[in-house]
Amino acid sequence: MKLSIFICFFLFFLRPSVCHRYNALFNFGDSMSDTGNVRIGRLPYGMTFFGRATGRCSDGRLVIDFIAQDLGFPLLPPSSEFLDHDFKQGANFAVVAATTLGFDFFNERGLSKGLWVNASVYIQVERFEKLLPTICGAPQDCKDFLSKSLFIVGEFGGNDYSTALFFGRRIDEVSTFVPPVVNAISDGVERLIGLGAVDIVVPGLLPVGCFPLYLTNYHTPDPEDYGPKTGCGRKYNALSWLHNAMLRKALDHLRRKYPSVSIRYADYYSQIIDFALNPLKYGFTAGALRTCCGNGGGVYNYDQGRRCNDKGYTVCENVSTHVNWDGIHMTEAAHRVIATGWLHGPYVDPPILSSSSSSQS
Template identity: 70%
Template sequence: MELLVLFFALTSFFDISFSQRYNALFNFGDSLSDTGNVVISSLPYGMTYFGRATGRASDGRLVIDFIAEGIGLPHLPPNTARNVSFHQGVNFAFIAAPALPFEFYHERRLSKGLWVNASVHQQVDRFEKLLPSVCGTPQDCKDFLSKSLVVFGEFGGNDYNTGIFGGLPVSEVRSTFVPRITQAIAEGVERLIGLGAVDLIVPSVLPVGCFPLYLTLYSSSNPEDYGPRSGCARKFNALSWYHNALLLRQLNRFRHKYPAVSIRYADYYAQVFDFALNPLKYGFKDGALRTCCGAAGMGKYNFNLRAKCDQNGSSVCPDPTTHVSWDGIHMTEAAHRIIAQGWLHGPYVNPPILSFINPH
């Protein structure tokens, strides 16, 4: 009888640890996690789950949506929403947001393609201004944030796009951009810790050399430029890998500096690269490198800048669940679901978000 009582007590504890460990979820980043701060798209964006365009750069839910569902919280409202409660969390991510401020690009005459001024520091500024309306005094907010999960990123993808699409060689982007971007992310993380955040997930950038946009725009006749098994463009993945190495170095520094804070790395890169290596393992019958919504039959990757998703000349594949890539640079709901499972249960966040033991 005592064993039975203990069993039910433990079961109840584990259920609580899953569903009530966090009272709120806060997110920062770019189009990989924007849930409506920038609404520029129309159907077929949003077709799979919402039945309408919501500002999400996918056919359905994003990784952050599945994380919210997994920890028992509602989908995050964008911070620009009106007449909405932010007491269970809010999303500060903006489509096309760079990590670095516009001044960095103005100085290099690269700001022509930038249109959303929502850098790392600006997003944290918005968070800091919003906090008193959510949790009250600075001490009350520290107590509140001690029971909240913060997902900080991904940041950097739009910065690298700006440099590369602006004509800079990858070597220059690597030496000039990567240290500044990873430093900006680190400064943002440290500011959040100062405000009271004690449980942070910091994602890597993706292997952009596996995305149809890059594979189409920068195609090469040299087979050595591609991974023999993945088919991804090596030099662009090397840039992503370097960013992630410097980001990990920054996070490890903070783990020593703030031992009471849980700072976990979310490995987008390894998980998405495995999609490219082993697409059938995940049910991606059309592989990882072909676009679902785009210019069907146009080129190897179904991607064309003159017939992008939701533009004239584009079409949607019969079954988005068979694709990783939704529109050439963003992923499908099916891919997001699998990625979120790797964060919630492991191994791509360690320890996983839904671990039994609360680290605090």
């Protein structure tokens, strides 16, 4: 016993996360954190770290990968590889293009043709529940196991709004989607609490008006439509801001309802806005708004018809100087910085690696 305590004490100083308290790490979301549930893409996706495409929408690792590594876990296996993996240290249920809301919501509004997958937050949590017996056994054993595990639920919402925007719906109509989207996220978190989760991180929405896809496809000649300091599209960022404000309110409600559960908000929005305002602070000499991998040229190097890994694509000379990878997803370098802000603060409060995760933000 004394020897094991000494080894853990030694490893703590060598790598503080090795002796962290978590049994496992479970993730839910969309393309911002899918590690292979949807096998799309080919090189140059994955070029920086893996040397091959893995299903990740980046040149390398994602935020969830850096979090797993810093907590001492292996990179999370996709939950779709049910027969090939032992999920006792965690699993990833995120799916590229996943919406928060289900098929019926979009079908009723004539938008179902815009859906690539049927992987709502409800379906992802349902898949997790079905997998649980193989991870931890009986319900009470699972509650004990999950009470010492970390859950990251999101980002969710971006695909719900973009599905409608890409079909030409006005942004005031799309804004009416925010309450049901936030309610669905809240319901998903509550279902996980019912299964035994007590430590949950819920990321907000990114400022989509800072991404080349939106800046190119919805360009206007009016300078008032853009932030004077960031260059980001104002009305699209306003949609993200509304989502995040309503999500934080919903999380406050859940905290009051479940005072013994740690529910922390992860702030993608503020971090990426800071990338746009102060790119050099993070080593992003190319700025935040220009695509690294694409074939569009122009201000943002983005063309909807000739995207990353399409014929004739080009990759920037130094990927680490870019925030944006392919027009809507980020580079490994940006994911690394964001993960640091979640693990050590200030973009998750208290930080994931703090000694007081049960505190409320």
